[in-house]
Structures are given as C-alpha cells and as structure tokens.
Amino acid sequence: MRAVTIAILCGAWLSCLIPADAIADDAGAYSTRPIQVIVPFGAGGNSDTIARVLQRAIADHQLLPQPLVILNVPGAGGTIGSRRALNASPDGDTLLFLHEGIITASYSGAATWGWRDFEPIAATGRNGGVIAVAEDSRFQGIEDLLAAAAEIPGTLTFATNIGAPAHFWAMQLEDARAGARFRYVQSGGGAARFHSLKGGHVEATAFSVAEFLSYRDGGLRALAILSEIRDPALPEVPTAREQGIEVIASNLQCWWAPKDTPAERLTLIGDALKQVMETPEFQKFASEQQIEPLFLSGPELTDELAQREAVIAAIAPRDIPGLPDVPLALAILSGLVGIGVLFARPAPRKLIQQGQVRDRTLLIRRTVTLVFATIFYAGLLAVSDSSLFAFFTFFFLTGIGNLLMMPRQPSWREGIAFVGFAGLMAYGLPWVFETVFGISMP
Amino acid sequence: MNPELFTPEILGLIALGTLLGIVVGAIPGLTGAMLIALTLPLTFSMNGDAALALLVAMYVGSVSGGLITATLLKMPGTPASVITTLDGYPMASGGRPGRALGLGIGASLIGGVISWGFLVLLARPAATWSTKLAPFDLFALVLVALVSIAAISERERGGLWRGLFAALIGCLAVMPGLHPATGEPRLTFGLVEMSDGFKLLPVLIGLFAFNQIIQDSLRPAEKGIETPSGKSDRIWLPLRDWLKQSVNLIRSSVIGTLIGILPGIGANVGSTVAYGAARSVSDKPEKFGTGCDEGIVASEAANNATVGGALIPLIALGIPGSVIDAVLLGAFVIHGLQPGPLLFKNHPETVHMISGSFFVANGVMFVMMILTARGLVRLSRVPLAWLAPPVIVFCIVGSYALANRMFDVWVMIGFGIFGFIMNRLRLPLAPFVIGFVLAPLAEENLSAGLMASGGSWAPLVTRPFALICVLIAVVAAGISIRRAARMPD
Structure with a gap:
C-alpha cells in the first residue's frame, strides 16, 4: 500500500501549504512584528538579566507598540552576537544590547568591526x-x-x-x-x-x-x-x-541598531528606554544589582563613547610570551599515535552485523537517504522563514518515517496513524517549544 | 526563589526524569547520553536547580533501565548493563525472570544509595581542597585523567592506541575558537562562525544521538529472541537473600563509586571490575556466567554506584567523570552555575538539590522498576519509523536552541557522521568526548600557570601535588603500554 501512503502524504502536504503561506504574508506587516534584541551572552548572565528586566518593564508599561523579544546569541566574548546585529537589515526590527566589550573587542583583535559600525541608541546604566x-x-x-x-x-x-x-x-x-x-x-x-x-x-x-x-x-x-x-x-x-x-x-551598558537604521526608529526606542529607566521596577533592580542608572543618548552618548574609545586605543595590549602551540603539539602527538593504531591493525567493524544480502543493500540505501534527507531538511530550515518550520518538519517526519523506516509496506491504518502522529509532532512541537520552553525555532 | 526539593513540581520532574531514563535505558537504540543531551536545550527557560534535578534523575534512570532488556532479552539496553547479561539472562531463561530482575533492581538501589553516601561525604571536602590547587596542579591532574582514559580502553589488541588516538583527536577537535589565554581566534579557517569553536552540546548530540540513529538504521530488525516464560516468580525477594549478598553489595558499590570518580571511565568499566572482583573472591567461581545471584548483584550495584562517584569530581572540580557528566557540566554552564568551591558557598541549594534528587531518583527508580519491569520489555520493540524522525528533529532543534544559530546544526550533523566513521574504525567515542572536554581545561591551566611563572615549566616538578600527578601519569602510561605489548593477537 505504498501508493496509498504517498496519496495521503500528498494530500496532507498540499493542505499544509495554505496556512503556511498565510502566515508568511502576515509576518511581512511591520506593526505586528516583535523587535528582536540580540543579547550576545548566555541566558541568566548579567547582561541578559538587565535586558530582560528592561524588556518586561517596557511591556508592562506599554512603552513600545511592538513587544521586545530577547534572543541570546552567546559566544566568543560577544562577537558572534554583535556580528549578527551588524549584518541584520537596518529596519529597526533587530537591536543589540552590548556593553563596552564592543570597543575592547575591536582593539584586542577579536572583532574587525567597532562601535562606529552601529547606530548607538542609548546607554542604560554603568x-x-x-x-x-x-x-x-x-x-x-x-x-x-x-x-x-x-x-x-x-x-x-x-x-x-x-x-x-x-x-x-x-x-x-x-x-x-x-x-x-x-x-x-x-x-x-x-x-x-x-x-x-x-x-x-x-x-x-x-x-x-x-x-x-x-x-x-x-x-x-x-x-x-x-x-x-x-x-x-x-x-x-x-x-x-x-x-x-x-x-x-567603568562598564557602559549600551543599546545599538544596525548602521543606517532610520532616525525616527532610534528616537522611538531611545525614548522608551529613557521612560523605562524611571519606572520603580527598574530603579529597584538597579539598586539591588549595583548598576548606576545613568541614561545617555544622542550626541552625549556619541561623545562619551568616543572618549572611552580614545582611552582604550591609547593602551596597546602586550603580547604574552612563552605559551606553547598546543594545537601543533597535539597534531604531532596524534600523528604518532595514529601510526601506532595502524600497526595494531584495526579491523574495521562490519557495516551490518547480521542479515541477508538483500537486507544489506536495503539498509545501506535507507541509511544514506536518511543522512541526506537530514542535511536537506536542515538546509531548508536555514534558508527559510521560521513560519515554515512546522511544514518542513511534517514533510520530513512523514517522508523519513513512513517511506523509509517502515520495515514493510504500511497498511491504510498505519499510514493514517503515522501521518496523524507526524502532524501532531510538526505542529505541536513549535507550540510546545515556544510557549512551554521559551525556545525560538530555527 | 529557588525551588525546594520536596515540592510537587520538583518531585514530579524527578519522577518524569527517572521514568524517561528507564524507558530509554530499556530501548537498545536509545541511550541516556542521547536523552540528556536532547533534554538540556528544553531546560533553558527553567530554573537551573530544577533542570539539574530533572537531568540527574534521567541519569539514574538510564543507567538502571538497561538491566531489564539485558536480563530478559540478552540485549543490554545500555553499555552499562552488558555484564548483567552474563548471569541475568541465564537465570531468566532458566525460569526465574522475576528473581533475576529483583536482584538487579535491588542491587541498583543499594549501589546508588551507597555512592550517594560518598557523594555527600566527599564532595564538599574535595571542593574546599581544590582551591589550594594552583594552575599547574590542575594541569597535572587533567593529564592523569587523560592518561587513565586511554589506559582503560578496550581490552583487545591495539585498544590502548585506539583509546589514546581517540582522546587526542578529541583534544584537537576542540582547538578551533578563541585562544584560552590571549583571546585571539585560531584555526577558524576564515569563518567568523568558527571563532567560537565547536560547542560541546551540538558535538554530543551529533555523536550520541544522530550517530546512534545512523547506527540503528543499519541494524536489521531484531527477531527471534523471545521473552522467557518461566513460572511467574516474585520480583520482591526476601531479606535473607539480601543479607547473604551484603558483603558483595558493599564491595561492588565501593568499587563502582571509586571507578566513577576517575574521569572518563564509564559505568560499564565499573560493572566489569566489580564482577571480576566478585568472581575472584567467590568460592565457586565456576558458577559465574550460569545465572548466579552474585554476578547480577555485582554488576548492577557497581554500575549505579558509578553515577554517584562521577558526580563528585563534577561538582567539586568541574571535571566530568563520564560522557553523561560532560552533558551535566554543560547544564551547569548554561544555567550560569560554576562547579567548584564557590558553588558550595554561593549556591548551597544547588548542591543539595543535586545530591537530594540523586537520592530520591534512586528510590523512585526502585519503585518504578519493580512495578513496570515486565511491561517495559515491550518498549524495546518500538519500530524505528516512530523513533528515528522525531529524534532527528529534536537533534536539530536542540542544537539550534543552544545559541540560536544554524552553524551549530551543521556541527551536529558533521559530528554525527564523524562519530559513525569513528565507530567503523573501532575508535571509541568516550575518550574522544573526554578529550574534547578536558583539553580546554588543561590548556587554560597550563597557560595560566606559565603566565604566572613567567614562562617557566619548573612548577610542574617543584609543586608536590603536580609532581605526584605527573608521576602517576607516567607510571600509568608505562603499565598500560607494557600490558598492551604483552597482549596476544
């Protein structure tokens, strides 16, 4: 009944196309889209906590027409996240919350970009x-x-x-x-x-x-x-x-936007940040966390940043002498041990432990297809809008599970049960992940 | 605002974690490392303590669950219960499956509780003592750990070399990224995404979840092994049977705990050593392997004891004792907790939560296994069609969620395929992962030590602790090379 399964799948996939398109159109409108704030450090850290307190207070007092959404992009001392903001489209939908590390990173050689490659919005604490x-x-x-x-x-x-x-x-x-x-x-x-x-x-x-x-x-x-x-x-x-x-x-906590973001968007967000710092929630948090509630924006902020940059630029980082080249040492050692492994005549494990020859080709074929399907699926997720996640997942689950992994041809009942299972997973997962666990989907 | 252990929420999480652990432990295609690596991204928004309680419970469940299929189907659900098949299956197929399960489950509980005692007694002193260790001491300690992984690798010809080689390429794989001391990017091949290197979580998900699915997909459907249907005997054993095993239980648990403390050596080695010890002191060694009580008890008490043992260096020093502990270390870091002496001072509730949930999970495991052992056997027959696709989706979402970037997904897929190739070449995965985790620790401490000494290596032999560690490493390496050379073809 393989034909049956394919028929069910085709119908189900077609029906999926309609809502997916509708969602994609809807997301184009500016007024409903949340503003993404990139925090280039892990959840629960100092910067993340400050960003989340500000985000919550902005939402509670309705200081912005759209909600702010925090996206943690940790790694490499904040440069992974700042690079993502650097390359984001300058429409005010993507912001960056990063302290003075943005200046120090460009002078220590960790980043090829500096604070002048962004539009400074405001400083919200020191x-x-x-x-x-x-x-x-x-x-x-x-x-x-x-x-x-x-x-x-x-x-x-x-x-x-x-x-x-x-x-x-x-x-x-x-x-x-x-x-x-x-x-x-x-x-x-x-x-x-x-x-x-x-x-x-x-x-x-x-x-x-x-x-x-x-x-x-x-x-x-x-x-x-x-x-x-x-x-x-x-x-x-x-x-x-x-x-x-x-x-x-000191260390200045700043909000940034990609270069060439329209000035009125910067002012809108800057004003919201200024207002939120006067709320009792933020005042209380700042005194608990020993953050000096200093607010700077516009030319004041640019001057302050230029001044700080001048101080940092004047200090040349010194080379650190006498550290061994660990990767090189490891490469040499593993080369030597690798020769030892060759001499010990490793017998490669049989690809398939038991089973008939017919089984064997089938198993290899399905495994190769499985790996390529996974790569293809990840590729689709990488290039597509996130609203299509459920659609691709459904496609993947049914394709891999029903067509590839079923040991024999499924009956009508099994086919329908599996398509139902796949639909539940594909459309249930985004809901469970995003609402219950607070994870943003690819 | 930290949750208490004895609240419905936490107890519920522990029960859930233990149950899921037992289930994946019982299903041969799924492992505890896979479950925990895939669950970790789901805990990002949870409180750190609650997340650790859940993950520790999964750890306990997964080490225990393997004994069910090992005993009833001669299919160890996890590597930790390979030794259990030696006596568990003969006893079960000889008509006493209940007794075999009962012995395994009870021994698991006692092994867990004894190692919990060690955890509570030793973790704090070990953490306090660890502040006295200078960077060079820690570097030497990590060196001992790296040598001991290789020394314990597969007991076959060339096993030592393959273990060592796997550990070294694990160390190499973690080198790209920022230099631990100077902060300069290295080995990034011009990719900015690479400046953060390969993160532990996508690598683990690739090696232990995606790779596992590839392996499972190549395995023909199991058939022919039937559940032994003897007269239905009781799982619940009389106290007198346990008293007879008391020496064996304590010995095996202590062996398991000590082996758990050694870094890089998993539960399967613990049960192998305890089984060997039980046989060598027994007055009827010929009974081992035919379905005797001592064999099941030694194996299962020891493999559960390694869990508590391995938590000691993890909490006290941040050095993982096994693959699953490496994932737990990732959980600490993601939730902003730093293992070590400061954890005892600043987050004593986290330490209590870990040891408390470990204790409770052992109890929950005992009750759940007693009640469900026979029914769980059926789970081992869930077809791959229902398992593989959702697991792959979880692999992708979990890797992505770590830092919200697709790069980690490609890393996960790449290491999945890499793990498969390693497996084909008979290169063990565990030393690779431990090398991957320990190499940055070694390099950071070496760099800090050299920076503090102004570039001199002398402290490695002038500091007593460092010297002792270096000597242990040299002697251990010498012994294993000699043993490897003597091994017959």
Missing part, C-alpha cells in the same frame, strides 16, 4: 570597577600595589580576563603610574578570578562592583574603586583618584 586583593594581602592601598608593580616590573601577578573590560582597567592603572607593569594571568570570568585570588595563586585582580559584593564574604578586600565618587554600597572603599591615581573606568 557598572563600576573595583581593584581587589585577598584579605591578608600585604597591600593596603592602590598606590602600594602600583609601587610594588613598578619596583620589579612584570613580577606582580594580576588575574585578568584578556580582551574584556577588566583587562583594560588594569592596563589603565599601569599607564597612570610610571614604570608599573603587572604580570597578567589569564583566569577568565569573575568566579575564576576570585578562585585565583583566594587560592593565593595571584596577588590582585579587578571585579565589577556587583561581582565584588557577591564574593566579598569569601575573604576579599577592595583597594580602590575606579569611579569618580565612592559607591554607596561600598562607602569605606576610597576611589583611585583619592589615592592619587588618575584612573576613572
């Missing part, structure tokens, strides 16, 4: 920086620390996250005190830097104020805060300036 040591450290102030770093340059160990703002803060400190040179030790994120400090493997490191507050009870002491004035959460910690070190550094 995180201060803290220089910290272990509780029992010999250093009492920032001047102490820098004097030691200048005494024998390049021996005082400083845990850092190379390319990230914390790294540039430390380099600003070096610039402020003649002759001071730290020995940078790559540790990674805040938790990793805390470990290095706590375990006594490095002598100093930099944290954001929020990070410092969450680790303080673990046995840390702040030497200086890198803001203009003392932080209300850490009133006992003097600023670097008070101690005679002229360094002001």
